[in-house]
Amino acid sequence: MAKATEVSNGAQIEMGKPYFCQECKRNHTKGKIYKEHLKFATAIEDEENPDEMVSNNELDEENGEAADYDDNFEDIEVEENIDFLDTEDDLEDEENPDNDEIADDIDDDDVNLDNGADACVEAVKKLPGVGEATLKKLIKSGFNSLESIAYTPPSIIQEESGLGEKTIVKLIKSSMDKLNIGFKSAEDVWEHRRTIAKILTGSQELDDLLGGGIETGSVTEFFGEFRTGKTQLAHQLCVNVQLTREHGGLEGNALYIDTEGTFRPERIIQMADGLDLDHKQVLKNIIFGRAYNSDHQILLIKEAANIIKEKNIKLIIVDSIIGHFRSEYIGRGTLANRQQTINSHLHDLLRLSEINPELAVVVTNQVQSKPDVFYGNPLQAAGGNIIAHGSTIRIYLRKGKGEQRVAKIVDAPHLPEGEAVFSITENGITD
Ligand code: GTP
Ligand code: MG
Numbered sequence: 001m002a003k004a005t006e007v008s009n010g011a012q013i014e015m016g017k018p019y020f021c022q023e024c025k026r027n028h029t030k031g032k033i034y035k036e037h038l039k040f041a042t043a044i045e046d047e048e049n050p051d052e053m054v055s056n057n058e059l060d061e062e063n064g065e066a067a068d069y070d071d072n073f074e075d076i077e078v079e080e081n082i083d084f085l086d087t088e089d090d091l092e093d094e095e096n097p098d099n100d101e102i103a104d105d106i107d108d109d110d111v112n113l114d115n116g117a118d119a120c121v122e123a124v125k126k127l128p129g130v131g132e133a134t135l136k137k138l139i140k141s142g143f144n145s146l147e148s149i150a151y152t153p154p155s156i157i158q159e160e161s162g163l164g165e166k167t168i169v170k171l172i173k174s175s176m177d178k179l180n181i182g183f184k185s186a187e188d189v190w191e192h193r194r195t196i197a198k199i200l201t202g203s204q205e206l207d208d209l210l211g212g213g214i215e216t217g218s219v220t221e222f223f224g225e226f227r228t229g230k231t232q233l234a235h236q237l238c239v240n241v242q243l244t245r246e247h248g249g250l251e252g253n254a255l256y257i258d259t260e261g262t263f264r265p266e267r268i269i270q271m272a273d274g275l276d277l278d279h280k281q282v283l284k285n286i287i288f289g290r291a292y293n294s295d296h297q298i299l300l301i302k303e304a305a306n307i308i309k310e311k312n313i314k315l316i317i318v319d320s321i322i323g324h325f326r327s328e329y330i331g332r333g334t335l336a337n338r339q340q341t342i343n344s345h346l347h348d349l350l351r352l353s354e355i356n357p358e359l360a361v362v363v364t365n366q367v368q369s370k371p372d373v374f375y376g377n378p379l380q381a382a383g384g385n386i387i388a389h390g391s392t393i394r395i396y397l398r399k400g401k402g403e404q405r406v407a408k409i410v411d412a413p414h415l416p417e418g419e420a421v422f423s424i425t426e427n428g429i430t431d
Helices: 035-040 050-063 097-105 121-127 132-140 146-150 156-162 165-179 186-196 204-211 229-240 266-275 280-282 294-307 323-328 332-355 384-390
Strands: 005-006 011-014 019-021 026-030 041-043 219-223 253-258 285-290 315-319 360-363 367-369 379-381 393-399 404-411 419-425 428-430
Touching: 011 285, 041 280, 121 132, 121 146, 132 156, 132 360, 146 165, 156 165, 204 404, 204 419, 219 332, 229 253, 229 315, 229 360, 229 428, 253 294, 253 419, 266 280, 280 285, 294 315, 294 323, 294 332, 315 332, 323 332, 332 360
Parallel strands: 219 360, 219 393, 253 285, 253 315, 315 360
Antiparallel strands: 005 011, 019 026, 019 041, 367 379, 393 404, 404 419, 419 428
């Protein structure tokens, strides 16, 4: 049954059969991968469960040289040419007894692997080489779908999951392969864009300007001076996202990250009442997080990845994206650092909208005066080019007469420049 037999340390070790390593003080699965350790090997007899032993051997034989992805993968001398995606067998889920031992070291209180019903987690579990320990780390750090792995830079997955770099690169590659990420025809892109879901704003004119409402899969930025309605729009969208699809919602919940302390449930109640909704339920469906500083704000968004699916979140609001950064990073010397941090924060948001098939992200932004502008509007969005490039659709808001506000498309890949007038009333945003 076994392929080869090696004699070491006085014990006969069959290739593919687990053995106890005196050096590591633990069991290794495959003599070949841990070749260097064979001299420390002693055979183990699985008296308790001989059947399982046999089946492990059979599995190993089938899998040939399937790579072992436990934590120590990169610390251990790895036999060269173990190509992760080489054989079809590699694509099979690998049961690795070694992982059990490592898994014990991980605080798995809040990691639930029995999430059998979750097709996304199941798909990650089936990635080649993903054993229980790796899966736990991935899920714990929010990488619970193929998309979340495929779209995230390796350095970020590494930082958050603690997995090794080589492991991550292979995981990303196989996730991409499974998702068929690569070139596709413009027709396919159009097919996808045609079906993009949108959330109505409450104002027909504003919806028309936006090409049918706030798009999912993108980051939309509202920027403007104080009292131009950014926060009011954010509140309204949290209510509207809960509407049925035929009424312009996504039948989903909202996550509201408040950095300025201006979230007002009483406004939500007024808006819900205005739409004849049960305001108690509407309030329940808005998950609120108050960010007290920029680090906290970044952390909240990182944590959001874990609750989007579980809580059926279809809209994330960050009101405002820049406030904390502006007050914390003071002086020219800190500018580069600030821009870099905002950039990565925005990309976290963008990624969330791309990973989750029906999620809209809306951020608000302040304006700053640009003293060198003599003609036109001297106000420009704070945060400079970083935010401009990070958000997909940008809308500038300014005050009109009384309750009226004017929205202007400043940048959108698919929309003509134009303006719309809407009103802020007691019942929320209307025409
Ligand atoms: P900053 O956060 O200060 O930058 O401003 P913002 O753009 O977020 O302003 P916000 O959305 O909070 O708009 C505030 C304005 O909304 C107020 O000045 C009012 O004009 C309007 N508003 C708020 N509540 C009500 C209301 O109950 N009825 C009416 N008619 N207007 C309201
Ligand atoms: Mg505001």
